[in-house]
Amino acid sequence: MNLGHFQPKLFKIMFKEGYSKEQFLKDINAGVVVGIIALPLSIALAIASGVKPEQGLYTAIVAGFLISFFSGSRVQIGGPTGAFIVVLSQIVGKYGYDGLAISGMMAGVMLILMGLTGMGTIIKYIPYPVTIGFTTGIALVIFSGQLKDFLGIRAENLPSEFHEKIHYYFTNIHNINYQAAAIGLIAIFIILFFPKINKKIPGSLVAVIVTTVIVKLMNLPVETIGTNFGAVPNMLRMPSIPHADIATMKNLIQPAITIAILAGIESLLSAVVSDGMIGGKHNSNMELVGQGIANIFSPLFGGIPATGAIARTATNIKNGGRTPVAGIVHATTLMLIMLFFGKLSAMIPMATLAAILIVVSYNMSELAYFIKLFKSPKSDVSVLLTTFFLTVFLDLTVAIEMGMILSAFLFMKRMADVSGGNFITDEVIEEEMDSLFDKSQIPKGIEVYEIQGAFFFGAADKFTEILSDINYAPEILILRMREVSVIDATGLRALEHLVKKCQHQDTTLVLSGVKSGLIGYLKKSGIFDMIGEEKIFSDYDISLDFAKDMINKQVKLKLS
Numbered sequence: 001m002n003l004g005h006f007q008p009k010l011f012k013i014m015f016k017e018g019y020s021k022e023q024f025l026k027d028i029n030a031g032v033v034v035g036i037i038a039l040p041l042s043i044a045l046a047i048a049s050g051v052k053p054e055q056g057l058y059t060a061i062v063a064g065f066l067i068s069f070f071s072g073s074r075v076q077i078g079g080p081t082g083a084f085i086v087v088l089s090q091i092v093g094k095y096g097y098d099g100l101a102i103s104g105m106m107a108g109v110m111l112i113l114m115g116l117t118g119m120g121t122i123i124k125y126i127p128y129p130v131t132i133g134f135t136t137g138i139a140l141v142i143f144s145g146q147l148k149d150f151l152g153i154r155a156e157n158l159p160s161e162f163h164e165k166i167h168y169y170f171t172n173i174h175n176i177n178y179q180a181a182a183i184g185l186i187a188i189f190i191i192l193f194f195p196k197i198n199k200k201i202p203g204s205l206v207a208v209i210v211t212t213v214i215v216k217l218m219n220l221p222v223e224t225i226g227t228n229f230g231a232v233p234n235m236l237r238m239p240s241i242p243h244a245d246i247a248t249m250k251n252l253i254q255p256a257i258t259i260a261i262l263a264g265i266e267s268l269l270s271a272v273v274s275d276g277m278i279g280g281k282h283n284s285n286m287e288l289v290g291q292g293i294a295n296i297f298s299p300l301f302g303g304i305p306a307t308g309a310i311a312r313t314a315t316n317i318k319n320g321g322r323t324p325v326a327g328i329v330h331a332t333t334l335m336l337i338m339l340f341f342g343k344l345s346a347m348i349p350m351a352t353l354a355a356i357l358i359v360v361s362y363n364m365s366e367l368a369y370f371i372k373l374f375k376s377p378k379s380d381v382s383v384l385l386t387t388f389f390l391t392v393f394l395d396l397t398v399a400i401e402m403g404m405i406l407s408a409f410l411f412m413k414r415m416a417d418v419s420g421g422n423f424i425t426d427e428v429i430e431e432e433m434d435s436l437f438d439k440s441q442i443p444k445g446i447e448v449y450e451i452q453g454a455f456f457f458g459a460a461d462k463f464t465e466i467l468s469d470i471n472y473a474p475e476i477l478i479l480r481m482r483e484v485s486v487i488d489a490t491g492l493r494a495l496e497h498l499v500k501k502c503q504h505q506d507t508t509l510v511l512s513g514v515k516s517g518l519i520g521y522l523k524k525s526g527i528f529d530m531i532g533e534e535k536i537f538s539d540y541d542i543s544l545d546f547a548k549d550m551i552n553k554q555v556k557l558k559l560s
Contacts, residue, residue, distance in 0.1 A: 006116070006286050008070045010324040023322060030321030031329025034077055034312050037202040038064070038330060039337055041312075041360070043225070043345060044353040045080040048145060049304055050092035051100070053225050053345065054233050054338075056080050059298050061236065061335050063306035066294035068327025072120075072286030073271040075278060077312040077327050078294060082357070082364050083266050084259065084305055086141050086396050091255050093160065099252060101242035101299035106249070106256035111263060111292030120284030123264045129373060129384040130403035131265065132366050137391025137399065139365035142357060149354035150184040152177025152222065162392050180222045180351040183211050187355035204356050211352045225353075226346030234342030236335070239300040258397045259295075259305050267291050267308035277317045311363065379410040412456075445475040446547050455484045455491035473505035475554065476547045480540055482513030492525045499530045508550060511536045512543035 013019055038060050046056025060079035067078025091100045114120065144165045148155050153175050159165050187207040194203035215222050225232060244252070271282040287308075295305050316326050373384050383406050390399035442448060479498070487495075502509040514522070514536055522528040528536065537543040 005283070006289060007283075008286060008290065008324070009072055009074050009283065010069055013074070013323050019323065019325075024325065026320035027323055027326040028329050030316045030319035031326040032333050033200070033202070033319045034316045034321070034326070035330040035333025035337070036205050037315060038077075038079055038312060038334055039345075040204050040208045040348070040353065040356055042080055042334070043348070044356045044360075045082065045085065046304065047225075047229075047350075047353060048082075048085045048142065048357055049080070049088040051088075051097060051304055053229055054342070055097075055302050055304055057334060057338050057342070058236060058301050059303035059306050061331050061338070062301045062303050063294040063298040064334070065328055065331035066297055067267075067290055067306065067308065068324040068331065070286070070290030070293050071308075071324055071327070072283030072288075072290060073274060073308070074280050074282070074323055075274045075313055075316050075321050075326065076267065076271060076282075076287070076308045076324070077316050077330055078267075078291070078306050078308050079312065080304055081266060081307055081309050082142055082360050083135070083138055083262050083307070085145070086138050086391070087255060087258050087262065088304060089145075090160070090395075091252070095244075095248060095252065098242040098244055099248060100304060102244040102249060103252040103256040103259060104299045104303075104305040105242075105296050106252060107259035107263060107305060108292045108295030108297075110256060110260035111288050111295060113292075114260065114264060115285040115288030115292065118285055120264075120268065120286075120288045123261075123268060123284075123288075126265060126404070127380075127383060127407040129376070129380045130387050130400065130407060131269070132369055132373060133384045133387025133403055134391045134396060134399050136365045136367065136370045137388045138396070139361040140392055142361040142364075146354040146357045146361070149223070149350040150181065150358060152180025152351060154223075177222065179220045180349070183215060183220070183222055183349050184351035184355040184358075186214070187211050187349075187352040188359060191356065191359050204359075207355065208348055208352055211349050212347050215349050216347060223350045224346065225348050225350065228350060230346070232342050232345045234339055236338075237302045240302075242299055254397055258400065261400060262396075263291050263295065263305065263307040264288055266310070270308035270310040270313050273310055274313050274317060277314065278322065311360075379414070383407050383410065442544070443548055443551050445551050446478065446544075447474040447476070448478045448480060448544075450480040450483070452483050454486040455481075455495075456486060456488040473507050476508045476510060476550060477502060478510045478512055478540075478543055478547055480512050481515070481518070482540065484513075484518065485515060487518055487521055492521060492527065496525065496527055496530070499527060508547075509535065510543050510547055512538075512540045514538060 039057075042056035042060040043053040044056070046053055046059070049056075064077065064079045067076060071078075088100060091103055095103075114123070141162055144162055145158075147153075147165075147169055148158055151169075153169070153172055154177075155168070155172070159168050187210075190207040190210060191203040194201070194206050214220070215224065267287055268282075268284055271284065271287055274280070275282055291307060298304065298306055312330075316330070321327075370384070370388075374381055376384075383403055386406055387399050387403035390402055499509055501507075509531055511531060516538075519528070519536075522531075522536075535546070537546065
């Protein structure tokens with residue numbers, strides 16, 4: 001393992017590239033802006049995840065600092081994100097905060113191991129329909145969960161299932177608090193339209209200030225953070241180790257895996273997007289290690305799982321942030337806001353926080369891309385919809401697993417469809433092969449069969465089926481393998497079956513165009529010796545000359 005590959009981007013910038021005063025000032029500006037934006041978001045995301053408001057701030061401060069310090073990206077901003085809401089709220093509901101903390105720390109260890117073993121370059125191969133499917137599904141679930149506070153409906157036990165929530169809202173539509181709904185609409189209006197007036201000041205912050213003032217001055221009967229959760233602490237809590245027994249930890253393995261996968265996908269996706277915006281290149285494995293460290297330490301300070309946040313990272317870039325210093329300033333800014341103004345956050349209306357998350361859910365839904373994917377092949381659409389509906393109606397973990405499994409099977413089918421083979425002699429020749437070979441050069445008694453594409457288990461069945469259709473036994477069968485670069489155990493088994501069939505029919509089997517990389521597999525499987533080294537060629541013309549000589553010798557023997 002080369003430890004040089006696991007150097008945080010911050011260290012590389014400071015000790016190798018150099019760091020200017022001008023960039024420092026830009027990073028401070030960007031960090032302050034992102035820190036202000038992260039304030040209401042962190043609180044809202046924590047509440048939606050089933051924990052206390054301040055725990056979102058703890059996460060943004062501790063995890064945000066560590067992600068920037070150890071990140072493999074120049075501009076990554078870390079903290080709580082909407083992608084985690086569905087999973088975290090389920091864990092909290094079943095195991096409490098200690099269960100959530102333990103699962104987050106377990107996920108942190110997994111992320112570090114994923115980074116150290118080079119999985120940062122593998123995780124990006126998760127199919128796009130799977131990513132869009134569960135992201136849009138999560139967005140819909142988040143939206144459904146925020147309607148209660150947005151509409152001001154008092155609910156002691158809001159159902160956890162999506163369809164049950166929708167039914168609950170319809171049956172309680174007469175209980176809407178129209179004043180709370182009005183505050184929520186005002187907040188959405190400000191969030192959407194204030195950036196057209198001033199792009200420097202975050203619309204979400206303006207919405208929080210304006211709606212809080214309205215509720216306070218007009219003494220509106222609207223629920224706030226204070227009425228629901230009490231006072232918000234204005235300092236970090238002392239670190240402590242969460243408690244969980246062995247039985248509980250076993251039950252938390254699957255949720256921890258889901259958190260680790262989500263954190264990996266979200267952070268690397270954010271890093272890729274940011275690379276495109278600044279023309280940089282992130283270290284994906286170091287990024288996973290940094291995310292892992294942050295998720296181990298965040299729960300120690302009362303935080304929740306965190307990952308790279310695409311929207312906050314993009315805001316960082318647009319405001320001039322180009323190094324991890326901006327992310328560190330963002331965490332410091334949040335710390336100072338909590339220290340001096342933390343108690344004032346108790347006055348923020350719940351409807352305003354719900355409005356912020358409704359906008360977040362819409363932005364993360366990737367709705368345009370979701371719709372656009374319906375123009376893709378039917379196999380991709382089926383993966384998209386399977387992942388989406390399982391996320392919404394069943395479970396995110398199952399959705400990702402099924403999406404990946406279905407994608408893998410459909411990929412194998414596609415590979416099998418483009419793999420296969422054709423005879424290039426006699427009446428079974430495919431028309432499109434006519435122009436590629438001079439059949440007049442192939443004497444009677446010789447059949448030439450070409451395998452096309454990867455020779456794996458998906459294509460082996462097609463190969464066996466075509467060869468079994470031969471109703472006569474040629475004297476010599478040349479198996480052309482020039483396009484075969486990959487072969488698996490099933491392909492080798494099919495080839496072995498062909499060798500035995502040829503031996504039974506007294507047909508001489510000749511291999512041509514065999515790549516050097518396949519020879520080792522043929523030797524290990526014993527097929528090399530079964531065929532004979534003298535009948536395995538790298539060149540088709542030589543193998544055909546060999547077959548012609550054998551035919552001529554057999555003719556001479558018959559004549560004599």
